[in-house]
Amino acid sequence: MALIHNNLKDLQKENSISIKTIRSDQNRNEVTRMIQYLSSSHLSLFQIEVIQKDLIGIALEADREQMTMSEKLGISMKEFCDGIIQSTEEYPxxxxxxxxxxxxxxxxxxxxxxxxxxxxxxxxxxxxxxxxxxxxxxxxxxxxxxxxxxxxxxxxxxxxxxxxxxxxxxxxxxxxxxxxxxxxxxxxxxxxxxxxxxxxxxxxxxxxxxxxxxxxxxxxxxxxxxxxx
Known part of the structure; x- marks a missing residue:
């Protein structure tokens, strides 16, 4: 069964469902754009999905507090993403x-x-x-x-x-x-x-x-x- 099962697809499916629960269109779009930006880096595709799961959680908190993603993060989205990329060990x-x-x-x-x-x-x-x-x-x-x-x-x-x-x-x-x-x-x-x-x-x-x-x-x-x- 391990060969048939794909944990990456499971996580992608989970994220695709969770991101729809973000009420703010702006926050939902910003999470999507941040993940797309991270996808052009040296990060593993699986790690990017894990980060997306965390970002969805942050966006949901921002929804409850009526804030934007940038306000919740305290810095611009690009700075936040670049910080993740720079702090992560090089991956093939x-x-x-x-x-x-x-x-x-x-x-x-x-x-x-x-x-x-x-x-x-x-x-x-x-x-x-x-x-x-x-x-x-x-x-x-x-x-x-x-x-x-x-x-x-x-x-x-x-x-x-x-x-x-x-x-x-x-x-x-x-x-x-x-x-x-x-x-x-x-x-x-x-x-x-x-x-x-x-x-x-x-x-x-x-x-x-x-x-x-x-x-x-x-x-x-x-x-x-x-x-x-």
């Missing part, structure tokens, strides 16, 4: 995020192949991994990396609202680029990068996605033992 967050992105890539490769093979190709006897599928996967991973880390998170505490909205602009631009590439340049290209028995390839990808998921679950469960939350 880059390696952790790469590990997670590899797992995500394997999972989405299976999902995209299953959709393409079963729905769009009507289950031919032989099929493989197409160029369109590979481009779609690469575009998704690149967008996810760039928009979440370099755009949404690092601009989350920017004082100007239009700068904080650049995440949505980047996602829309990325989608348009993907459509242009696949429809205009790859529309007539049907080359398969890997070819074989369609069901066998689907089974292998499913097995890989399962192993990757179990491995990630085990990693997060081990991480959870480091924190008292």
């Amino acid at each position: 967050a880059r390696r952790e995020r790469i590990y997670q992105e590899v797992v995500t890539a394997v999972q989405y490769l299976f999902y995209l192949y299953a959709i393409e093979y079963i729905i769009f190709q009507s289950v031919p006897a032989h099929w493989g991994i197409s160029i369109q599928l590979t481009v779609g996967l690469l575009v998704f991973l690149t967008l996810n990396r760039m928009t979440s880390l370099y755009i949404r998170n690092r601009l989350s505490l920017h004082p100007k609202a239009y700068m904080r909205s650049m995440y949505n602009v980047a996602m829309l631009a990325g989608f348009i680029i993907y459509v242009l590439i696949t429809r205009l340049f790859l529309r007539h290209i049907h080359t398969l990068l890997f070819y074989g028995n369609g069901w066998l390839i689907l089974s292998v990808l499913a097995f890989m996605a399962l192993i990757a998921t179990f491995s990630m679950n085990r990693y997060w469960n081990n991480c959870s033992q480091k924190y008292n939350y």
Whole structure:
């Protein structure tokens, strides 16, 4: 059961429910922005969720006292977040995020192949991994990396609202680029990068996605033992 269970997802679910109990829209948004900012640092993803749980508690106290988060903290949100980052021991967050992105890539490769093979190709006897599928996967991973880390998170505490909205602009631009590439340049290209028995390839990808998921679950469960939350 330990491989199926994911303590990080449990904590994320708990936080997603708890944050809705913050009555003040301002305080709720400020907690979200602080977590996004912390997500661009060297902190572990699990530690960030633990911090979010604490910040939600502070926001609820601020609600009861009719204060804003900044008033409750006594300093600006950015100063508070930078203080946490500077006081925390360096953690191999880059390696952790790469590990997670590899797992995500394997999972989405299976999902995209299953959709393409079963729905769009009507289950031919032989099929493989197409160029369109590979481009779609690469575009998704690149967008996810760039928009979440370099755009949404690092601009989350920017004082100007239009700068904080650049995440949505980047996602829309990325989608348009993907459509242009696949429809205009790859529309007539049907080359398969890997070819074989369609069901066998689907089974292998499913097995890989399962192993990757179990491995990630085990990693997060081990991480959870480091924190008292």
